[in-house]
Structures are given as C-alpha cells and as structure tokens.
Amino acid sequence: MNQLSPAKRILLVFNSATGQPGRVGDVMRRYGYTFDIRRPGEGDVLPHDLDGYHLVVVFGGPMSANEDDLGNVSAIMDWLPKVVASDVMYLGICLGAQMMARHLGASVAPHPDGLTEIGYYRVQATEAGRDLFPDNMMVYHWHSEGFGLPDGAELMATGPTFPHQAYHIDGRIWGIQFHPEVDDESHERWLSGAGDKTDRPNGQGPEEQRAGRAKYDADFGAWFERFAAKVLVSDRAPMRAGCGD
Template identity: 80%
Template structure:
C-alpha cells in the first residue's frame, strides 16, 4: 500500500468554469491522491493552510496573468505568496506558470512579433533539463504570452518561438508553458469553444492539431508519466504497479 504520510491530497485550481484535470488527474490518481478542486473565478475560496496538500496545480485559462481586474487572476495572484511560503509542491501549467513567474518578479508579455503557439510545437531541454526531457519533444500549447525567467529559477526546457518553456525553483516550484492535461475530450472541447482563435499568427488549424495529436500525443503522455514519477511523486509506486492491464 502506498502511503504519503497525511498528505494524500492535491489542490487543483482552475481558471475556468469548465476546466478538468484530464491526463494530469488520471496519472496522479494512480498514486492514490484525492483531489480538492477550487475555481476562484466561480467564487471558491483558496485555502490559506496548505499543510495537508502534497501538491498544488494551477491550470491554464483564456485570460492574461496581468488581468488583475478579473476575480480569478486577482485571487490567485494574492494567494501565490502563501504557496511559496508553504511546503507544498507547485505545478503551474501555462497561465499557472505565468502567474507564478509574475509572482516571483518576472514579466509576462506577448511575443514581440505577435506570434502564438496554438497546437503542437517542439521543446528541447536545456543542459539543466536533460534528465527530464528528450532531445526534442512535440507538446501541446495554447498561448499568446510567455513568461520571463524569475530570479533564482532554473530554465529546464526551451523552444524556438517562446524560449522559456519550463522552469523550477528549489525543486519544489515548477512551471511549464504547455498542456499535459489535455486529453481527447478536452482537446475537442477547446477546439469547439475557441477554434476561431487558431488562425492567430503561428497557430495551427483544428485539422492540423488533430493530426498532430494522432502523431505526437502518445509520446507526450508517456513523458508526463515520467515527469510525474521523477518530480511530482518522488519515488511513490502507482497503486496498479505489478498488475497486468
């Protein structure tokens, strides 16, 4: 039986009313975690005592990390110092990575030439990230802004359009610009709800994205499994380990 002392809970914070944990949830559930889901934009409060959480995950959203006039952005930005001062691990995904970078003093800005990443694009490891990323991997993005690298952070993945793709601080705070949580259901939902935005500069149309998903998603999912094992759960064994499927 896997035991994580009393910390068998993960706090999942969504920046939209419809966001779901997707593949991130499926992987972490295999390690025996329970989820506490909060949506601050829908009025949910964010906990001030994080001692019972092993991990906090802040997901993406259609807004900017600079949109302090929005309830969810202001609530999360005001709360992130509590996360930093706690012992909980943190994983920021896309907007969640940008928010934490901004909280740590970095800027979040659009690409200087107006480029986006909407679809599948390559990332490569930096020397510091060679143990976490293959030489090149195609990952799923949906963003028009990027984060600067906070002081004291280590860049572990880069890319040709947005050079800051993944960072960490003290092995506890992690930010990634791409979306490992996106599964088939959420991908189609995103395309149905916001497919008109895919024609932005450097964006991929829905059919190109679907072709990319068929070609690249299995390897991307396998990467997240490895990342979770190395970084997020640190040696825990999945509940189904040793059982045939």
C-alpha cells in the same frame, strides 16, 4: 527530487468554469491521491493553510496573468505568496506558470512579433533539463503570452518561438508553458469552444492539431508519466487504474 509529504491530497485550481484535470488527474489518481478542486473565478475560496496538501496545480485559462481586474487572476495572485511561503509542491501549467513567474518578479508578455503557440510545437531540453526532458519533444500549447525567468529559477526546457518553456525553483516550484492535461475529450472541447482563435499568427487550425495529436500525443503522454514519477510523486508506487478518488 522532492521530499514527499505524507498528505495524499492535491489542490487543483482552475481558471475556468469548465476546466478538467484530464491526463494530469488520471496519472495522479493512479498514485492514490485525492483532489480538492477550487475555481476562484466561480467564487471558490483558496485555502489559507496548505499543510494538508502534497501538491498544488494551477491550470491555464483564456485570460492574461496581467488582468488583475479579473476575479480569478486577482485571487490567485494574492494567494501565491502563501504557496511560496509553504512547503507544498507547486506545478503551474501555462497561465499557472505565468502567474507564478509574475509573482516572483518576472514579466509576462506577448511575443514581440505577435506570434502564438496554438497546437503542437517542439521544445528542447536545456543542459539542466536533460534528465527530465528529451532533446526534442512535441508538446501541446495554447497561448499568446510567455513568461520571463524568475530570479533563482533554473530553465529546464526552451523553444524557438517562446524561449522559456519550463522552469523550477529548488525542485519544489515548477512552471511549464504547455498542457500535459489535455486528453482527447478536452482537446475536442477546446477546439469546439475556441477553434476560431486558431488562425492567430503561428497558430495551427483544428485539422492540423488533430493530425498532431494522432502523431505526437502518445509520446507526450509518456513524457508526463515519467515527469510525474520523478518530480511530482517521488517514491510513491502507482496503484491500479480505478484506485484512489
């Protein structure tokens, strides 16, 4: 779906001091990629020249994409034009998808009825997304805002509460509302650090989330493996676990 850059580096941009690449990192390491990790909220500078990267991944965070008074939000929003103007692939996860949508002119806003998605919820493929998304898939969410669809974007997955769940532009810029990076360690860390926020409207409590993880995570992880192979790494063959750094 994309022409693979010869670069083997991936730029990972985190909106929190403690964010980790989790499953996304595990999968991409097996394809031999190395990581350059930046945390603009902690003072890291985002690179002006993206020629040396195959992929940029901007992860989620507890803030809103509209909070320009926050250092990480303003730094990333000011930097996204460089990403769009480059040839690098982009994957925005939750807040990262919302930031890119906002940069491209779409709105980012709470649900009109105040609903959230915190836990495991069903998404469905659109007609355009059937090659990449199952007809029904349970995915892990943690968000109270959603993104509009930017001009020129193709909607790939939808859901009953937040209708815009995944989009792409020209097969190069991707945004997904859910969190494929969340593994067992990060899930427990999120519940430990913010479990008191799960009682928001339509949210799932910690025990319901753990039950959902036991039931749905294997299929969700297998989906991301397929998505990475088809979209993020194209024809690069996976390496054995432990190879790459």
